[in-house]
Amino acid sequence: MFSIEVESLTKKFGSFTAVNSITFTVKSGEIFGFLGANGAGKTTAMRMLCGLSRPTSGQASVAGFDVYRQAEEIKQRIGYMSQKFSLYADLTVLENIEFYGGIYGLTRGEIKDRGEELIERLDLRGEEEIMVAELPLGWKQKLAFSIAIMHRPSIVFLDEPTGGVDPLTRRQFWELIYEAAATGITIFVTTHYMDEAEYCDRVAIMVDGNIRALDAPEKLKRDMGLATMERVFYSLAREATRGD
Amino acid sequence: MKQFWAFVKKEWYHISRDYRTLLVLIGMPIVQILIFGYALSNEVKNTRIAILDFAGDSYSKELTDKIEASRYFETVTYLRSMNEIDRSLRSGEAKMVVVFPNNFTQQLVHQHESQLQLVTDGSNPNLSATLINYINAITRDFQTRVINEVSLPYTIHVQTRMMYNPQLLGAFTFVPGVIALVLMLICTMMTSVSIVKEKELGNMEILLVSPMHPLAVVFSKAVPYIGLSVGILSIILLLSVFLLGVPISGSIILLYVVSLIFIISALALGLLISTITNSQQVAMMISLMGLMLPTMMFSGFMFPIESMPIPLQWISNIVPAKWYFFSIQSIMIKGLGMEAILKEFLTLCGFAIFFLVLSVRNFKVRMA
Amino acid sequence: MRKMRYILRKEFKQIFRDPAILRLIFIMPAIQLLILPFAADYEIQNVNIGIVDHDRSTYARELVRKIEFSNYFNLTGYSNSQKEAMQWIEDDVVDLFIEIPADFEATLIREDEATLLMAVNATNGTKGNLGAAYANNIIGEFNRHVRSEWVQWPAFNPEPQIEVVHSQWYNVHSNYQRFMVPGILAVLLTMVGGFLSALNIVKEKEIGTIEQLNVSPIRKHQFILGKLIPFWLLGFVVLTIGLAISYFVHGIVPEANIGVLYVFGGVYLFAILGFGLMISNFTDTQQQAMMVAFFFMLIFILMSGLYTPIESMPSWAQIVAWINPVTYIVDATRIVLLKGGTFTDIRFHFLVITLGGLVLNTLAVWSYRKQT
Numbered sequence: 001m002f003s004i005e006v007e008s009l010t011k012k013f014g015s016f017t018a019v020n021s022i023t024f025t026v027k028s029g030e031i032f033g034f035l036g037a038n039g040a041g042k043t044t045a046m047r048m049l050c051g052l053s054r055p056t057s058g059q060a061s062v063a064g065f066d067v068y069r070q071a072e073e074i075k076q077r078i079g080y081m082s083q084k085f086s087l088y089a090d091l092t093v094l095e096n097i098e099f100y101g102g103i104y105g106l107t108r109g110e111i112k113d114r115g116e117e118l119i120e121r122l123d124l125r126g127e128e129e130i131m132v133a134e135l136p137l138g139w140k141q142k143l144a145f146s147i148a149i150m151h152r153p154s155i156v157f158l159d160e161p162t163g164g165v166d167p168l169t170r171r172q173f174w175e176l177i178y179e180a181a182a183t184g185i186t187i188f189v190t191t192h193y194m195d196e197a198e199y200c201d202r203v204a205i206m207v208d209g210n211i212r213a214l215d216a217p218e219k220l221k222r223d224m225g226l227a228t229m230e231r232v233f234y235s236l237a238r239e240a241t242r243g244d
Numbered sequence: 245m246k247q248f249w250a251f252v253k254k255e256w257y258h259i260s261r262d263y264r265t266l267l268v269l270i271g272m273p274i275v276q277i278l279i280f281g282y283a284l285s286n287e288v289k290n291t292r293i294a295i296l297d298f299a300g301d302s303y304s305k306e307l308t309d310k311i312e313a314s315r316y317f318e319t320v321t322y323l324r325s326m327n328e329i330d331r332s333l334r335s336g337e338a339k340m341v342v343v344f345p346n347n348f349t350q351q352l353v354h355q356h357e358s359q360l361q362l363v364t365d366g367s368n369p370n371l372s373a374t375l376i377n378y379i380n381a382i383t384r385d386f387q388t389r390v391i392n393e394v395s396l397p398y399t400i401h402v403q404t405r406m407m408y409n410p411q412l413l414g415a416f417t418f419v420p421g422v423i424a425l426v427l428m429l430i431c432t433m434m435t436s437v438s439i440v441k442e443k444e445l446g447n448m449e450i451l452l453v454s455p456m457h458p459l460a461v462v463f464s465k466a467v468p469y470i471g472l473s474v475g476i477l478s479i480i481l482l483l484s485v486f487l488l489g490v491p492i493s494g495s496i497i498l499l500y501v502v503s504l505i506f507i508i509s510a511l512a513l514g515l516l517i518s519t520i521t522n523s524q525q526v527a528m529m530i531s532l533m534g535l536m537l538p539t540m541m542f543s544g545f546m547f548p549i550e551s552m553p554i555p556l557q558w559i560s561n562i563v564p565a566k567w568y569f570f571s572i573q574s575i576m577i578k579g580l581g582m583e584a585i586l587k588e589f590l591t592l593c594g595f596a597i598f599f600l601v602l603s604v605r606n607f608k609v610r611m612a
Numbered sequence: 613m614r615k616m617r618y619i620l621r622k623e624f625k626q627i628f629r630d631p632a633i634l635r636l637i638f639i640m641p642a643i644q645l646l647i648l649p650f651a652a653d654y655e656i657q658n659v660n661i662g663i664v665d666h667d668r669s670t671y672a673r674e675l676v677r678k679i680e681f682s683n684y685f686n687l688t689g690y691s692n693s694q695k696e697a698m699q700w701i702e703d704d705v706v707d708l709f710i711e712i713p714a715d716f717e718a719t720l721i722r723e724d725e726a727t728l729l730m731a732v733n734a735t736n737g738t739k740g741n742l743g744a745a746y747a748n749n750i751i752g753e754f755n756r757h758v759r760s761e762w763v764q765w766p767a768f769n770p771e772p773q774i775e776v777v778h779s780q781w782y783n784v785h786s787n788y789q790r791f792m793v794p795g796i797l798a799v800l801l802t803m804v805g806g807f808l809s810a811l812n813i814v815k816e817k818e819i820g821t822i823e824q825l826n827v828s829p830i831r832k833h834q835f836i837l838g839k840l841i842p843f844w845l846l847g848f849v850v851l852t853i854g855l856a857i858s859y860f861v862h863g864i865v866p867e868a869n870i871g872v873l874y875v876f877g878g879v880y881l882f883a884i885l886g887f888g889l890m891i892s893n894f895t896d897t898q899q900q901a902m903m904v905a906f907f908f909m910l911i912f913i914l915m916s917g918l919y920t921p922i923e924s925m926p927s928w929a930q931i932v933a934w935i936n937p938v939t940y941i942v943d944a945t946r947i948v949l950l951k952g953g954t955f956t957d958i959r960f961h962f963l964v965i966t967l968g969g970l971v972l973n974t975l976a977v978w979s980y981r982k983q984t
Contacts, residue, residue: 050827072829080827084820090629091622102618103830157827264895268903275911283929284920286738291923318923333781335957336947357773366783367950368791371921376778383774398720398762400755401727404744406734407701417736429906437899524898525811526632532906533640541651546919548739550658552651577735580702 003028003155003186004049009058011044018044020209021058026188028154031181033200034190037237041209042190043083043159049188050080050157063154076104079148079156079185083163087144089133093124096132097147104151118146138169142176149180156180158189162196174199194230203229205236212236251464258438259468269434269472273426273480280418281488288374289315294338296323299348307360310386311342316378333365340364340375408577415488420572421545423480424565427503428510428539430473433531435466435514440527443518459604462518466511473507474500493579502575502585505592506568512599513564519606539565564595615830619838627842633808641800641850645857648796649789652919659743662689662709664697669717675754679710684746701733708732708743710751720758782867782951793862794945795918797854802912802938804850805881807905809843809888814901817892836977840885847881848874858949867952873945876958876965880941883969887937889976912938940965 004026011019019041026032036042047053049062051071060067063077080086087096097118101111119125122142132140141161149156158177162170174196181187189200197203197217204214213220213236217229226232260266293311297304312319320338323329332338343361345351352358362379364372409416439462477500484490492499513535521527540546542560549560560566571585571592582589627633661679665672680687689700689709700706711729713719720726730747734740783790816822825835851874858864866873888905895901915929916938922930933939944961947953955962 052823052826072831075827075829078827080824082820082823084823086821086824088622088626088821089819090626095622095625099618099622100828102621103615103825103828105615105829262897262900264900265903268907272907272910275907276914279911279914279929283925283932284914285924286920287924288921289924291921330781331957334947334951334953336943352774357775360774360776362776362778364778364780365951366780366786367946368921369780369783369786369788370791372780372783373786376776380776383776387774397724398755398759399725400720400751400758401725402730402748402751403727404730404732404748406732406740406744409734409737409740411737414737416734417738434899437902441897441899523632525630525815528811528898528902529632529636533636533643537644541648547652548736556647556651573735578702584702 001028002026003030003063004032004188005059005061006049007059009045009048009060010056011041011048011053012056017209019048022206022209022211024204024211024214026155026186028186029181029184031177031187031189031199031201033197033203034188034206035192035194035197035203035233036190036206037192037240040206040237040240042206045206046157046159046188046190050078051075077154079151079153081141081144081148081156081158081161083160087132087140087147090131092129092131093119093135093143094128096143097150100147101150106151114150118150122146138165138172141165141169142173145173145176145180149185153185155186155188158187160190160192162191162193170196194228194233197229197233205233207237207240248460248464251461252467255438255465256468256471259472265434269430270476270479272429273422273476274483276422276426277419277480277483277488280422281415285414288371288378290318291316291340291371291375292320292338293317293340293342293375294321294323294329294332295319295342295344296326296329297344298346299344301347301349303349303352303358304344307344307383307386308342310382311379314378314382316375329363333363336365338365339371340379342379413488413490415484415490416573416577417545419480419484419488419490420569420576421540421543423477423503423572424506424543424545424569425536425539426476426480427473427507428535428565430476431469431507431510432514432517432535433528435469435511436517436521436527436531437524439465439515439518440521440524443522444524459607462515462607466515469511469514470504470507474504477503490576492576494575494581498582499572499575502568502571502589502592505589505596506564509564509592509596509599512596512603516599516603516606519603538563542566543569545569564592567591567595616834616837619830619834620841623838623842627812627846636808637804637846637850638853640803641797641853642857644796644800645793645854646861649792649862652792652796659685659708659739659746660688660706661685661743661747662691662697662700662706663687664691664694664709664711666692666714667712667716668692671717671720671758672712675710675712675751678750678754679747682746682750684743684750697731701731704733706733707739708747710747721762789862790864790950791946793858793864794949795916795942797851797858798938798941798945799913799916799918800850800854801847801877801881801941802884803909804847805843805884806888806891806909807902808846809839809885810891810895810901810905811898812843813839813889813892814895814898818897832977832980836889836980840882840889843885843888844878844881847877851877864949866949868948868954870948872953872955872958873948876941876944876948876962879962879965879969880937880944883937883965883972886969886972886976890972890979893976893979912936915939916942918942937965937968 002025006025007023008021009019009023010017010021022045034042034046044053048055048067049060051067051074055067062074065073067074088099091099094115097115098111101115106114119128122139124139124143132143135143145158145161162173165173170193177187177189191197200217202214202216203220204211206212213232215223220232221227221229224232224235226235295308297308311317321332323332323341329341332341341363343363345359345361348358360383362376364375366372481492485492517527517530521530542549542556542563543565549557549566552560567588571588574580574585663676663679665676676687676690679685689697689706691697694711697706697709697711700709709731711731713727713729716726716728728751730744732740732744780786816825855866855870891901891904895904915933915936917933922933922939925933940961944958947957
């Protein structure tokens with residue numbers, strides 16, 4: 001059973017090929033890492049899967065729905081968290097929970113229950129009424145992630161979710177990801193932190209719009225005879241011709 | 245100094261790459277000049293009127309013809325009864341109804357006097373008064389020329405000389421006004437918003453930890469706007485001279501010097517605004533409501549200051565644009581020199597220094 | 613429908629939490645309506661006049677006195693040197709001066725006619741023209757007076773007279789503020805509808821939250837309605853504040869059922885919100901949106917007949933004016949508030965704005981792309 005199936009997916013901007021005919025599948029409940037330097041095309045690929053960007057050619061289905069024809073069905077079943085901050089800074093913690101719960105069609109009762117649970121889990125008790133703007137960055141990101149999965153999506157897309165966060169908080173953030181994966185949610189995460197790559201079940205490494213390697217981190221290291229993912233990544237990305 | 249120019253260059257890239265904003269900044273003065281120069285006019289002409297002719301005799305027809313022949317009026321409808329007047333005026337179909345009573349000609353011939361009734365839409369009282377004046381003039385003319393030609397004794401003639409602007413062009417007033425408005429827009433609004441934007445996006449911190457003095461960082465943001473302002477000022481002047489025929493009678497150098505002082509005071513105001521707010525929307529609002537509006541209202545370019553109530557006349561004195569408008573008009577149109585605008589010039593310098601000192605002080609307080 | 617409620621709740625919270633927007637919505641109309649009508653007065657009063665008197669005869673003195681006691685003029689200079697008078701004009705001491713030549717009185721009596729010289733500072737064309745017209749009126753009156761002293765008209769007037777009588781409707785006291793207030797009110801509605809809605813949408817683009825909404829199951833129309841409805845309602849608040857100020861401060865008692873105005877205002881806001889939406893679709897930052905909105909607002913307002921009559925425009929400009937939505941709201945507000953117009957009187961306005969609103973909103977929704 002695959003959550004995501006992609007075949008020859010391509011995105012061109014004019015004469016520039018951002019994503020060049022990539023093919024891969026993601027299994028249900030898997031933590032799938034998408035690695036790449038800036039400009040390698042990973043965000044573009046993710047945006048196509050979320051229905052934010054229309055592919056130039058190729059096939060893709062998310063949660064069993066076609067990205068061309070069934071974008072709205074997909075949206076109901078995915079969660080999304082981007083590198084740009086996605087909560088409303090001028091709304092309180094609780095108001096953000098209510099709003100996002102509401103637009104995903106949760107009932108009032110569900111919003112209340114899941115909101116309570118969420119606040120409890122994040123240890124935000126007593127802080128529900130403060131503006132999100134006043135939360136420390138790490139908490140904001142944990143809150144954003146929890147809100148992104150509040151409607152129990154089958155897949156959640158995370159676009160460089162831990163940018164700018166200290167190692168300890170990043171660790172806590174990954175614990176949240178594991179908890180979510182344990183409930184059966186598929187995690188699709190882009191990152192350029194190589195230690196995070198080690199946390200994934202499988203990783204795809206993108207270089208210049210192509211997938212250069214795709215396997216479990218352990219297997220990649222073994223096959224290439226390298227000690228860390230960092231080394232693996234550098235040996236592949238060295239050939240890159242485009243960057244920022 | 246090299247660092248300073250690096251910052252200026254960075255700021256210039258921001259401006260020149262945002263082509264939509266740039267297009268508006270350059271397009272706005274051009275469109276304004278065209279609108280004011282070719283579209284707007286306070287002159288009354290082709291006003292829609294209705295005729296209600298109860299007489300239908302020779303003189304009423306003749307006078308109607310005369311009214312219609314004038315360029316001030318255009319008859320849109322002929323009414324049949326007094327009841328129709330309200331509908332016609334209310335819907336805006338006509339601005340005035342001219343009513344000829346029964347036996348218009350007969351009364352004029354036999355009793356030597358007759359009456360012409362006008363009913364005007366007074367919602368715009370100025371227009372209404374002007375229409376009545378025009379009808380009066382046409383009627384008087386009709387009376388003397390058509391009915392009896394008499395030359396009157398003891399006549400005083402008046403020889404009038406319209407100085408500086410013999411064709412009574414509106415451009416002479418609005419060109420300096422548009423200049424003041426646009427400079428204010430670029431210098432104050434754009435500067436304050438672009439500084440606050442860096443604050444909002446958090447880039448300000450990064451710039452402030454650079455080895456440059458914090459004030460230099462802020463000033464470097466203002467420099468490209470000076471360049472832009474001078475460029476746009478030149479465009480407006482070229483359009484005015486070659487398209488609208490407004491002369492620059494005085495010294496061009498003086499014109500630019502005074503403009504530069506005004507630009508500096510407007511920039512200082514922009515800096516001041518940026519020190520007191522952290523959000524773009526607030527900066528825009530203060531610029532728009534606190535500066536643009538007073539500039540339009542109190543610089544004397546749209547509305548005469550003398551007609552305002554006294555408290556508003558006082559307020560107009562603290563609007564820099566008023567002094568600038570006055571100096572520009574004196575230099576461009578009257579061709580006067582420095583000695584004639586000394587008071588205005590010094591006032592502008594005073595504003596510039598005052599705002600600069602205030603914004604620098606405010607900036608330091610915020611830094612501490 | 614349930615989603616709509618959550619969206620609206622969020623929008624309202626954000627608006628009411630932003631002090632800048634609140635000030636814009638409540639204080640701006642108040643200040644504009646309180647001050648602008650007093651300032652925006654084209655009526656020219658207190659024209660400064662100077663006299664250069666080379667004659668100093670009885671008639672000259674009489675003319676000076678007539679000018680001094682007129683309502684229009686302040687006599688701010690009296691001299692017998694033309695050079696000095698020219699300096700007055702340069703220094704703005706006087707707006708115009710009348711020069712009475714030597715032997716003015718003697719010439720008038722001896723030769724049946726005499727000439728006065730008048731020099732006007734016409735830098736401001738309108739003002740110069742009006743000043744000259746006032747002066748001509750006074751001189752004309754003086755002339756009749758002189759004539760009546762010398763000529764004994766026969767008891768039976770040989771000169772047929774047409775007496776022009778006039779009555780001015782809707783504004784008996786020629787109060788110019790009455791004319792300006794409804795127009796300014798209309799402009800305020802436009803600002804709230806066009807400006808604020810554009811800024812609000814672009815703000816979500818700038819801070820990036822729009823991405824989050826784009827991957828959510830919110831439909832295009834839900835997002836747009838969520839943005840438009842709050843400002844549509846706020847438009848009515850502004851209209852109400854405006855009408856209250858017009859009534860209490862400027863004494864404008866609506867002549868007709870103002871329900872018509874509210875309905876028309878609703879349709880108009882719908883149209884102008886569509887316009888704001890278009891702006892937000894074609895801009896990426898608040899700064900851009902503001903500049904573009906300001907650009908169009910300025911053109912709309914100048915070309916709306918608010919300050920200068922549309923009939924005075926050349927025909928190409930009149931076409932622009934009648935495409936401009938602001939023209940209709942300015943006109944309709946004046947018709948209803950000042951002239952007691954009813955639905956029938958503004959049915960054409962209704963038709964155009966409804967159609968315009970549909971076109972604008974269709975274009976706006978069409979150009980708002982959730983997907984790139």
